[in-house]
Amino acid sequence: MTSLDTDLVFGPDRETIEQIVSDVFIGMLAEEAAPPFTTERVADVLPVLSTVSVTGGWQGHVVVMSSLYMARDLAARLLMMAPDELNDADIADAMGELANVIGGNVKSVMPGPSALSLPSVTLGNAEIRLPGSVEVQRLDLEWQGEPLCVSVWAADAAHSG
Amino acid sequence: MTVTAEQFTFLANMLREKSAISIGPGKEYLVESRLTPVAKAIGLPDLSALIDELQRPFPNATVRDRVIEAMTTNETSFFRDHHPFDTLRTHVLPDIIKANQAVRRLSIWSAASSTGQELYSIAMLLDMNFPELADWDITLVGTDLSTDVLEKARAGRFSPLEVNRGLPAPMMARYFTRDGAQYVIDEKLRKWCSFEKMNLAEPWPPMPLFDIVFCRNVLIYFELDVRQNILQRIHRSLATGGYLYLGGSESTVGVTTGFEPIRVGNTVVYRMEA
Amino acid sequence: MKALIIDDSRAMRMVLRRIVTNAGFDVVEAGDGQAALDTLDEASLPDVALIDWNMPVMDGLQFVNAVRAQPAMRNITLMMVTTESEQSQIVRALAAGAHEYLIKPFTPEALLDKLSMLGLLPVGEPANTSYETESLS
Numbered sequence: 044m045t046s047l048d049t050d051l052v053f054g055p056d057r058e059t060i061e062q063i064v065s066d067v068f069i070g071m072l073a074e075e076a077a078p079p080f081t082t083e084r085v086a087d088v089l090p091v092l093s094t095v096s097v098t099g100g101w102q103g104h105v106v107v108m109s110s111l112y113m114a115r116d117l118a119a120r121l122l123m124m125a126p127d128e129l130n131d132a133d134i135a136d137a138m139g140e141l142a143n144v145i146g147g148n149v150k151s152v153m154p155g156p157s158a159l160s161l162p163s164v165t166l167g168n169a170e171i172r173l174p175g176s177v178e179v180q181r182l183d184l185e186w187q188g189e190p191l192c193v194s195v196w197a198a199d200a201a202h203s204g
Numbered sequence: 205m206t207v208t209a210e211q212f213t214f215l216a217n218m219l220r221e222k223s224a225i226s227i228g229p230g231k232e233y234l235v236e237s238r239l240t241p242v243a244k245a246i247g248l249p250d251l252s253a254l255i256d257e258l259q260r261p262f263p264n265a266t267v268r269d270r271v272i273e274a275m276t277t278n279e280t281s282f283f284r285d286h287h288p289f290d291t292l293r294t295h296v297l298p299d300i301i302k303a304n305q306a307v308r309r310l311s312i313w314s315a316a317s318s319t320g321q322e323l324y325s326i327a328m329l330l331d332m333n334f335p336e337l338a339d340w341d342i343t344l345v346g347t348d349l350s351t352d353v354l355e356k357a358r359a360g361r362f363s364p365l366e367v368n369r370g371l372p373a374p375m376m377a378r379y380f381t382r383d384g385a386q387y388v389i390d391e392k393l394r395k396w397c398s399f400e401k402m403n404l405a406e407p408w409p410p411m412p413l414f415d416i417v418f419c420r421n422v423l424i425y426f427e428l429d430v431r432q433n434i435l436q437r438i439h440r441s442l443a444t445g446g447y448l449y450l451g452g453s454e455s456t457v458g459v460t461t462g463f464e465p466i467r468v469g470n471t472v473v474y475r476m477e478a
Numbered sequence: 479m480k481a482l483i484i485d486d487s488r489a490m491r492m493v494l495r496r497i498v499t500n501a502g503f504d505v506v507e508a509g510d511g512q513a514a515l516d517t518l519d520e521a522s523l524p525d526v527a528l529i530d531w532n533m534p535v536m537d538g539l540q541f542v543n544a545v546r547a548q549p550a551m552r553n554i555t556l557m558m559v560t561t562e563s564e565q566s567q568i569v570r571a572l573a574a575g576a577h578e579y580l581i582k583p584f585t586p587e588a589l590l591d592k593l594s595m596l597g598l599l600p601v602g603e604p605a606n607t608s609y610e611t612e613s614l615s
């Protein structure tokens with residue numbers, strides 16, 4: 044891959060993604076402020092992956108990754124329910140909606156017009172594999188002792204279409 | 205210890221009485237997240253202990269004020285409470301415009317302007333509803349104690365959460381431009397509004413006479429004598445027949461003379477009597 | 479008061495439902511614009527519709543167009559609730575006849591504020607309180 048090709052791979056800048064994730068914590072998760080973002084990766088592999096894809100003026104994916112406990116806590120906070128009242132579908136739907144809101148905001152700051160896919164939530168223990176894409180931005184944080192990561196991937200022009 | 209229903213009711217009543225904040229069921233998590241830090245800051249283990257403290261026979265006024273401040277901090281928003289701005293548009297501005305027809309001048313002061321939303325709301329309201337003022341000499345001033353908020357106000361940049369709150373969508377579409385994930389208010393309005401540093405409780409710099417002063421939800425943090433002093437000085441900075449807006453739970457009645465309370469719909473405004 | 483919540487995300491429907499029922503609304507839900515149109519019964523129309531933009535079958539903008547084309551439905555307040563946040567999208571929605579626009583993520587207070595501004599929240603307290611009932615100042 045030549046350096047010219049890497050120039051074609053781009054995504055939202057750090058400040059923008061931080062603003063988006065902060066607003067989600069304050070708006071939808073009833074926090075006073077977003078938990079501080081760390082500069083180190085909180086984990087290489089996290090079991091819960093919630094992904095949305097953007098196609099059009101910009102092509103890429105937004106992945107929200109968390110531990111199981113974090114997913115449950117996020118769902119409880121988002122849905123305003125007690126953690127033990129939640130079933131798996133509630134947690135999956137909540138994680139899907141978080142990816143949808145974060146991804147939707149990423150989509151709207153990137154060049155358009157473009158379309159946002161439905162979220163896909165998976166449980167597993169593998170690293171993210173998004174063929175044809177490269178990670179262009181990553182936010183790590185800890186909330187209530189559990190890790191969360193928001194990762195933005197952009198389609199690698201040299202390999203796609 | 206978790207907060208009991210009685211404790212929550214006590215807190216809700218206190219907040220409503222002292223600061224016109226209304227908290228209903230389903231808001232417990234928000235109260236927790238705002239007030240647990242206050243509890244910890246004063247060495248108490250949790251919110252329940254904090255409420256115990258507030259319920260004492262001679263409660264500590266500072267603690268109470270910190271609780272109120274924690275519940276009201278950062279609460280400035282565009283067109284906050286919206287009713288006062290309705291009356292501004294339907295009654296107060298038409299009255300002032302009529303009075304000032306000859307001089308074609310209008311001055312409005314937003315005291316404790318914070319991050320600027322109040323003054324910008326006034327600016328948008330004027331621009332959208334009063335085209336006849338296009339060639340008037342209009343002064344819009346915001347003052348605050350804190351340099352940080354003044355800088356933010358001057359920049360006119362707001363987060364999506366901030367533009368989401370209180371701002372009618374047509375105004376969002378008309379007066380804001382997106383820049384990354386933020387929204388910037390139009391340069392025309394930024395030029396129109398000036399923001400200056402000032403402490404209400406200290407001596408004021410020389411200022412022109414104002415037709416309208418907004419001083420909402422800031423006097424409650426002051427002791428009565430300071431409040432009286434500030435209101436008296438506001439009285440002296442208002443042109444005769446000028447108007448003062450206070451917060452919903454505040455009043456000049458019993459505090460200072462020289463103001464006539466006028467009820468317009470859901471709002472009370474105070475008209476300066478010479 | 480009755481609210482029609484239209485969003486293909488069950489989680490978002492739950493969130494909106496919770497906020498508006500706390501404010502005294504009855505709720506009807508639909509997962510897309512077409513299903514939402516099917517719920518509209520002239521005998522008992524909702525007072526407000528909270529409308530997601532991106533949905534299968536019929537999206538939010540198409541729903542707004544469909545409702546605004548029917549005189550019998552003119553009293554329904556139409557509020558978009560969406561991640562579409564570009565200026566051009568807001569202008570499009572307002573031009574199609576949406577009355578208000580709420581960007582996701584939003585706080586419950588932001589939604590309640592907009593409902594209050596539109597006159598849809600009960601005017602509870604007397605003049606000297608800052609907010610309508612149920613909303614946090």
